Amino acid sequence: MTVLDGAIALASVMLALAVVLAFIRVLRGPSLPDRVVAFDLMTSVAVGIMVVYSIATEETVFLDVAIVLALISFLGTVAFARYLERVSKDKPSQRLLRNGQMQGARNSEERGWTSGPPQ
Numbered sequence: 001m002t003v004l005d006g007a008i009a010l011a012s013v014m015l016a017l018a019v020v021l022a023f024i025r026v027l028r029g030p031s032l033p034d035r036v037v038a039f040d041l042m043t044s045v046a047v048g049i050m051v052v053y054s055i056a057t058e059e060t061v062f063l064d065v066a067i068v069l070a071l072i073s074f075l076g077t078v079a080f081a082r083y084l085e086r087v088s089k090d091k092p093s094q095r096l097l098r099n100g101q102m103q104g105a106r107n108s109e110e111r112g113w114t115s116g117p118p119q
Contacts (some may be wrong), residue, residue: 008056015052018045036080043073 022045025038047066054062 040077
């Protein structure tokens, strides 16, 4: 076993762990942007897996596939960010925080404070 084989094995294990953790975030993510960022991470890790596989098998065609996947992933993330920006301009978030305050409130009255911040 050469050093390259050991590095490939270690990288494969680390990338597999990253996919599992990102998938957990996709399932549990408290909001849609969290899930999208986790999905973007999964596609980035998939690019890394393709690169490691390309190195292991000495097949350069997988590098081309990895580059295309990275570009598509980037464009998808930019498109989603623009969508979120447009939606947030139309209507501010009305999600309540744990202490009963509204997220995205601009002043103390919108936050539900009557005489200042809660103690």
